[in-house]
Amino acid sequence: MAMWGQTGGMTEVRPAATPDAARWLLRPGCDWWDLVRYGPPGFDVYVRIAFAHEAAGEDPALRLALTTLASYTTTPTMAYAAIWEGCGGADPPPEAPRVPIPHRTMLLFTGPVGVLRDAPALAWHGSARGYQEPHLVWPEDQAWCLACEVDEEVEFTVGCSVDASRALDKALPGAVRRVHYGDPAPLYRDPA
Numbered sequence: 075m076a077m078w079g080q081t082g083g084m085t086e087v088r089p090a091a092t093p094d095a096a097r098w099l100l101r102p103g104c105d106w107w108d109l110v111r112y113g114p115p116g117f118d119v120y121v122r123i124a125f126a127h128e129a130a131g132e133d134p135a136l137r138l139a140l141t142t143l144a145s146y147t148t149t150p151t152m153a154y155a156a157i158w159e160g161c162g163g164a165d166p167p168p169e170a171p172r173v174p175i176p177h178r179t180m181l182l183f184t185g186p187v188g189v190l191r192d193a194p195a196l197a198w199h200g201s202a203r204g205y206q207e208p209h210l211v212w213p214e215d216q217a218w219c220l221a222c223e224v225d226e227e228v229e230f231t232v233g234c235s236v237d238a239s240r241a242l243d244k245a246l247p248g249a250v251r252r253v254h255y256g257d258p259a260p261l262y263r264d265p266a
Contacts (some may be wrong), residue, residue, distance in 0.1 A: 086185060086189075086196075087183050087185035087190065087192070087193045088183065088184060088185065089169060089170035089171065089181070089182070089183055089184075089197075090154060090170065090171050090182040090183060090184045091171075092171055093171035093172060093182055095154050095182065095184070095214070096154065096156055096171075096173040096180075096182050098114060098216060099114050099173065099175070099210065099219075100173075100174070101115070106175055106177055106178065108255065108256040109175060109221075110175065110178050110209065110210070110221060110223045110224070111221055111223045111226070111231060111259070112221055112231045112255050112256060113210060113212070113219030113220070113221040113231060113232075113233045114219060114233070115233075115255050116233075117219070117233030117234055117235070117255075118234070118235050118236055118239075119233070119234055119235065119236055119239040120231060120232070120234075120253050120254065121231065121232050121234070121239050121242060121243075121250050121251065121252050121253065122229040122231050122250075122251050122253050122259055123135055123136075123139055123229055123230055123231070123232065123242065123246055123249050123250050124228065124229050124249040124250075124251075125226075125227070125229065125230070126249065135246060136191060136207055136220070136222065136230060137191045138245055139220060139230075139232060139242060139245070139246065140188065140190065140191050140211065140220065141188065141245075142238075142241050142242055142245040142246075143187065143218050143220065143232065143234065143238060143241075143242070144186075144187040144188055145241065146217055146218060146235065146237065146238035146241065147187065147213035147214075147215050147217040147218065148213075148215045148217070149213045149215045149217075150187045150188070150213060151186045151187075152184065152186070152214040153184065153186060153187045153190055153211065153213040154182060154183065154184050154190075154211070154213075154214070155183045155190040155193040155194075155208040155209075155210070155211045156173050156180035156181070156182050156183075156208075156209055156210040156211075157180055157181050157183065157193060157194050157197060157208055158178055158179070158181075158209050158224050159172070159179050159180060159181050160224075161194050161198070161206055161224065162198040165198050165199075167181055167198070168181065170182055170183055170197070178209070178224065180209060180210065187211070187213060190208055190211050191207075191208065193208045193211075194206040194207070194208055207222040207226075207230070208220075208222065209221070209222055209223065209224060210222075217234070217235065217238070218232060218233060218234035218235070218238055219233045220232050221233070223261070225261060225262070227261065227263045228259070228260045228261065228262065228263055229259060229260070231253070231259075233255070239252065
């Protein structure tokens with residue numbers, strides 16, 4: 075089994091041993107589109123977080139959200155990232171368990187919450203280069219789930235507790251709005 079390290083002494087991201095950790099995502103009656111944009115249903119609160127498009131290079135909103143959410147799980151060193159198998163473009167996908175989400179088959183990786191922001195780059199390229207977002211991220215205790223659909227340009231979603239949503243609002247002032255699961259939301263930036 076291949077492992078990918080990250081600079082700065084952070085622990086590696088590696089393929090999950092089995093797809094079992096993703097079973098909780100695949101609930102009967104859950105529409106695939108809602109799943110990839112909102113994560114699974116059932117959290118106390120859902121918030122949409124705006125990407126900070128004025129940022130040069132990597133957009134820091136998703137990294138800051140994951141850093142904040144790491145304090146709202148009992149398992150910050152054991153988490154999962156499901157990444158769309160086509161995110162590497164022309165590069166072949168790495169070997170990893172498949173998560174059979176309709177129209178978005180994903181590959182399952184594991185590592186600490188703080189490293190999973192870079193899981194796509196680490197899995198495909200072996201280093202934290204590039205800025206591809208992970209598509210679904212959650213800790214082993216399932217205390218929250220961050221969802222960033224493949225084509226999202228405007229916002230991503232976090233399903234979590236009330237306390238975690240307040241911490242996100244404080245960490246990302248003006249970028250967090252509360253929504254209901256599955257609410258229609260813009261996918262693309264207005265080019266005007």
